[in-house]
Amino acid sequence: MSDAHTRRVQAQFGGSAAAYVASGGHAGGDDLERLLAWGRACRPGRALDVATGGGHTALALAAIAREVVAFDLTEPMLRVARDFIRSRGAANVAFAAGDVDALPFRDGAFDAVTCRIAAHHFANVGTAVRQVHRVLRPGGSFLLQDILGHDDPDANAFITNVEKRRDPSHVRSYRAAEWKAFLRAAGLTVIDDAVVRKERVWDEWTGRARMTVEARRELEAFVRQAPERCRAAFDFKLTDDAIASFTDRMLLLRADRD
Template sequence: MTDAHARSVRAQVGASAEAYVQSAGHAAGEDLERLLAWGRARGAARVLDIATGGGHTALAFARFTPSVVATDLTLPMLDAARRFIARAGFPGVRFVAADVEALPFREESFGVVTCRVAAHHFRELLPALRQVARVLRRGASFLVEDILGHDDPELAAFIQEVQRRRDPSHVRSFRALEWTAFLRATGLTVMDEAVLEEARDWADWTGRARMSDEAKASLERVVLDAPARCREAFRFELDGERIVSFSDRLLLLRADKD
């Protein structure tokens, strides 16, 4: 990850660390339950959660996994996750500051690697996936969830602008076919997948990004001025000209190392 992009991620995400810990959408949901079901079925003794954010995925796996390691690029986020998980009664989770493109772990040292709603922040996806494949044991699983890119160019461009205006560290959301191709290129084969929709409360979603009033108003203008089909595709709910909510499409994949 370039220094400039790393600084952007740290500035945007690190300053919102406690907000991510308190986020109800990150703490639970059908998406997390699906990842946990896949993880339980693998029965791994050692799990790595990359880009852990508020630590919710690491905590969920720590409830049934002997050894969990959580990494993040941002120290404030790691500190917030450490406090959160310790309060929950799991002080044994290990925390490591690490760039996803240079994971400081030995080859084939984990039975499961997880990454939940973070890959859209990665400067480049392929180098990160190479690192995931490197640290996974043969036959082990990568459990990943991220915002799903849209196949329709107009809809993809619209939601990309919405995401980038809200969070400048957002890079790109990939389509399912792109994910499959990247994973195959690193020796990982998709074994299971799911697509879920998750409603986002607009005030909470924009508030967590610490948007200024001016930036939020500009973003809302983009949404309101967009073609109706764009708002309909992402289920934007309006109260007059006030945006109430919208829906993210989430792609979940279980990919096993060949």
């Protein structure tokens, strides 16, 4: 990953780390339950949570796996995740900093790897997936969740623009067929999938990104001026003077190493 993109991610998340621990959308929901159900079926001994953020997925994994490594590019994020996970009494979680492009683990080290609501920040998803494949043991499971790219190019361009205005470290979201191609090319076979809707409450979503008043005003004007069918694709809820929420579809995939 380029140094510039690394700095963008670290600047974006370093200042918002506590807000990710507090975020209700990250703390749980149908999406995390789906991922955990797959995780329980894998019965992992060692599990890796890539891009752990505030640590909610790693904490949930700690109840399923013997050992968990929570991994993230942003050190302040890892620090708040460590405090949060320890405050919940989980003693089987270790913490490691680094880039998914070069995972600092030996080949076949993990029975399961999770990556939840993060891959849209990765500069090179193909490289990331090859790294996940490398650190999984044969037969091990990759449990992925990310924002689903929209099939309509206009709706997809609209939401990518909204995301990038809110968070410059957003790269893009992929459609299911694109994800399946990345996984297949790396030697991972998709054995289950699901799509779960997740509502984003606008004030919380924009607040967590620490937007300036001016940037938020411009973003809201951009949303209001967009074609109605683009807003409708994400179920934007607007009143005369505010944006209340929109809804993302989250893609979940379980892919096992051949």
